[in-house]
Amino acid sequence: MRVGVLTGGGDCPGLNAVIRSVVRKGVQEYAFDFVGLRDGWLGALRNDVVPLDIADVRGILPLGGTILGSSRTNPFKHENGVRRIQETLAARGIDALVVIGGEDTLGVAAELSRQGIHLVGVPKTIDNDVPGTDYTFGFDTAVGIATEAIDRLHTTAESHRRTLVVEVMGRHSGWIALHAGVAGGANVILIPERPFDIDQVCAWVKSRFKFNYAPIVVAAEGAVPQEGQMILKDRSLDEYGHVRLSGVGEWLAQEISRRTGTDARTTVLGYIQRGGTPSAFDRWLATRFGLHAVDAVRDGDFGTMTALRGTDIIRVPLPDAGTRTRVVDQSLYAEFGVFFG
Ligand code: F6P
Numbered sequence: 001m002r003v004g005v006l007t008g009g010g011d012c013p014g015l016n017a018v019i020r021s022v023v024r025k026g027v028q029e030y031a032f033d034f035v036g037l038r039d040g041w042l043g044a045l046r047n048d049v050v051p052l053d054i055a056d057v058r059g060i061l062p063l064g065g066t067i068l069g070s071s072r073t074n075p076f077k078h079e080n081g082v083r084r085i086q087e088t089l090a091a092r093g094i095d096a097l098v099v100i101g102g103e104d105t106l107g108v109a110a111e112l113s114r115q116g117i118h119l120v121g122v123p124k125t126i127d128n129d130v131p132g133t134d135y136t137f138g139f140d141t142a143v144g145i146a147t148e149a150i151d152r153l154h155t156t157a158e159s160h161r162r163t164l165v166v167e168v169m170g171r172h173s174g175w176i177a178l179h180a181g182v183a184g185g186a187n188v189i190l191i192p193e194r195p196f197d198i199d200q201v202c203a204w205v206k207s208r209f210k211f212n213y214a215p216i217v218v219a220a221e222g223a224v225p226q227e228g229q230m231i232l233k234d235r236s237l238d239e240y241g242h243v244r245l246s247g248v249g250e251w252l253a254q255e256i257s258r259r260t261g262t263d264a265r266t267t268v269l270g271y272i273q274r275g276g277t278p279s280a281f282d283r284w285l286a287t288r289f290g291l292h293a294v295d296a297v298r299d300g301d302f303g304t305m306t307a308l309r310g311t312d313i314i315r316v317p318l319p320d321a322g323t324r325t326r327v328v329d330q331s332l333y334a335e336f337g338v339f340f341g
Contacts, residue, residue, distance in 0.1 A: 002033045003297055004094040005052060007066040008040030008073070008105030012126045012138025013278030014286035016060035016067055018100050021290030023057045030298050035092060040101070041108060042073040045081060047088040061283060064276045066100075074239040075108060082115060089117065096297050098290075100124050103131070104240040106305060107321025113303040120296040121305035121318045122289045126274055129173040129325035132316040133307035137286040142169065142273040143179045149269055150184025150216060157214035163205050163256050163264040165217045167249030169273050171242070174220045174328045176273065181218035182336055188215065189336065190252075192222035193328045201252070202259045204341035209262060219252055221245040246270070288313050 005022055007015050019036075026032035036052040037043035050068070060067055075081030088094070096118040099109040102125035109121050123130040126142035146168050157164040166186075170176040174191020181189035188204050190196045201217065208215035222245055224230045231247040238244075246268060253264040278286065289306045292313045296304055304315040 001030070001095045001297070002035065002093050003294070004035050004037050004049070004089070004092070004097045005068065006037040006040055006043060006097065006099055007068050007070045007124070008099065008101035009070060010102065010125065010274060011065050011070050012124060012274050013064045013141040013276060014137035014282040015065065015100060015124060016063045017278060017283050017286035018122055018124070018137070018290040018293070019052070019067065020057040020060050021287045022098050022294045023052055023054060025291050026294040026297070027054055030294065032294070032297075035094065036068045039069040040071040040073055040105060041075045041085070042071045043068075044085045044088050045073065045075055045078055047091060049088070049092050062277045064278065072104065072238045072240060074104070076111070077239045082112065085112065085117070096120070096302065098122065098293050098297065102127065102136070103129065103319060103323065103325055104321070106130065106318055107323070110303070110318035110320050113318060118302045120293045120302060122293050123305055123307065126176065127170050127173050128175040129171065129327065131319045131323050131326050132305060134310065135285060135308050137278070137282045137289065138274070139175065140281040141276075141279040142176050143183065144279050145273050145276070146176060146180035146269055147183040149267065149272075150180060150186060150218065153216060153267060154185070154214070157216060160263065161209070161214055163215045163217060163253070163262060165219060165249045165253045165256070165264060165266040167219050167221055167246065167266060167268040169270070170220045170222060171245060172222045172327070173325060174223070174333070177218050177220035177223070178328055178333060178336070182339070184216065184218065185339070186216045186218040188217040188340055190217065190219040190223040191328055191333060192220055192224060194330065194333055195224045195226045197226050198255055198259070202256060205256055205260055205262065207341045217252060217256070219248050221248060223248050
């Protein structure tokens with residue numbers, strides 16, 4: 001059996017660990033033959049395929065990013081997209097796909113599976129917002145990077161008695177902000193799931209200064225003020241209709257400075273959260289996802305995705321495009337209220 005592997009959507013540490021475990025087990029235990037499709041669904045549209053065997057995956061476990069490249073290409077936004085993918089699979093003799101991606105890439109996979117393409121999904125994203133799995137790989141590494149940054153920002157905030165606002169990624173979910181904010185001892189954590197009151201934020205900031213501590217405000221890029229709209233730098237959309245988020249951190253610093261008369265600065269962590277080597281947990285989870293994904297291919301269990309349920313890897317149906325992403329539960333957020341202010 002010839003199996004194609006592709007990585008789609010925003011990259012993250014751990015992608016290469018999945019590719020490695022899929023190829024190692026598929027070749028060694030099932031005598032599969034592998035090829036890589038370049039740059040996510042774009043490679044499938046363009047018949048852009050590279051060989052992928054054990055020699056190609058040696059040494060890539062700790063390597064960040066993806067050796068196959070990625071893109072935010074949506075085949076359903078391209079003329080004859082499905083037919084072009086079917087032609088690529090036929091021309092290359094590809095019998096099945098392992099699709100590694102977030103909710104956008106996997107939503108396309110769900111529809112292609114319904115149209116008869118044999119494939120299995122693996123949930124990936126630093127956002128940790130793919131429905132059906134307790135965690136996605138990429139998330140733990142991003143939280144570790146953000147937490148280390150917050151630790152560092154405490155000391156410079158204290159030195160200058162400033163508020164430091166840290167904007168983290170996560171798109172429309174607050175998982176990174178909540179986990180890194182709690183781990184980093186933030187005094188304010190703002191997430192998209194809970195529109196914030198800027199007056200309450202300023203009251204928390206003032207109360208920290210009263211105790212001679214400098215406040216750290218962690219804001220998810222998708223956090224929104226109760227009054228008014230999401231703060232955006234630009235309104236361009238990608239092929240899945242996503243707007244480019246960022247801007248809330250700078251807006252918060254300006255508002256805090258203006259309203260409290262104290263100094264505030266912003267650090268936007270941005271793509272640092274997606275770079276570099278995966279954490280040990282992400283290597284572990286990504287490796288397991290890959291092993292179970294190639295088992296599902298062997299079993300012909302197509303249209304499914306590997307998922308973490310507690311400490312077990314199970315198979316669940318691929319989430320349809322438009323399925324509500326996993327968001328932070330209000331009760332979980334409320335657990336940490338004792339630390340705000
Ligand atoms: O989905 C992962 C992610 O990093 C989000 O947290 C962020 O909003 C988005 O990708 C950025 O998209 P792009 O890489 O296309 O700029």
